[in-house]
Amino acid sequence: MTLNFLQTxxxxxxxxxxxxxxxxxxxxxxxxxxxxxxxLLHSMAGFIRYKKSNV
Known part of the structure; x- marks a missing residue:
């Protein structure tokens, strides 16, 4: 790929x-x-926190 698209x-x-x-x-x-x-990562972190507190 060349940089021809940058030319004026x-x-x-x-x-x-x-x-x-x-x-x-x-x-x-x-x-x-x-x-x-x-x-997805935020949901997984919340699920892990929930499981840790409700052992």
């Missing part, structure tokens, strides 16, 4: 948005995965 477009030229859209979709997917992992 010529006057009147529309910059390519393909890579930008791809990176935004990957960022959204990563955020959803991180939120799900946080929810």
């Amino acid at each position: 477009p010529y006057p009147g030229e529309i910059p390519g948005l393909g890579l930008t859209i791809l990176l935004l979709l990957l960022l959204i997917f990563f955020g959803i995965c991180m939120a799900f992992a946080g929810f």
